[in-house]
Amino acid sequence: MATGGTRGVWGRFVRSRVGRWFGSVLHDYAAAASDVTSGARRRPGAAALTVSSVAAAGAAAATVPSAESFDAAALDAAAALGLLSPGTRSPDADRHVQRLLRRRATGRLRYRDLVLAAVVYESPRAAGAAAYAQRCRYLRARWWEAPRRLxxxxxxxxxxxxxxxxxxxxxxxxxxxxxxxxxxxxxxHQLRSHPQREGVRRQVPARGGAEGGAGR
Known part of the structure; x- marks a missing residue:
């Protein structure tokens, strides 16, 4: 009885308007899958390239760094530079990190997720500022200033x-x-010892070994 009732309900659903619509959608998806499979068999190189591109895009989207990771990276860089004396720091690195810290302290850093990548740029004013220059659209930063603010x-x-x-x-x-x-x-190649010098070093026995051999 239960089986027959279930079949009756299923049969009525299949014959209904919603059931016919679902059936047509499934038929279209099945036809599309069949076309994709046949196309991949005819052009395996293009299919492999498409699959690789989709996989690479998925990997890039899954590994987009967050705003918190940028803060952590900037603070780690500042800590590493702080362990060095001013005379041994790289001026370019120190100047860049100090610029990031100043923008961070004043709330002028902006983070934007672009699906496959992320960008951090500086805003002319702090977030939440209610000054007239911030609210007036004629005084806001222009799009051609984006490369300088990145x-x-x-x-x-x-x-x-x-x-x-x-x-x-x-x-x-x-x-x-x-x-x-x-x-x-x-x-x-200048960071390694010369091969001839290394060969001479291997040929000359250690001082302790020579003395030990003479003693024996």
Missing amino acids: LDVGFLGRWWVLRWRCRDYDVNEREFAALPERLRRLRR
């Missing part, structure tokens, strides 16, 4: 401008201003 770009879980500005935060380039230009930059 402070950082967040993508894939990192704030890239802050990371780039603080890459050598413990190197003061002014200390090397008196050196010739060829001595101001070190290339990667």
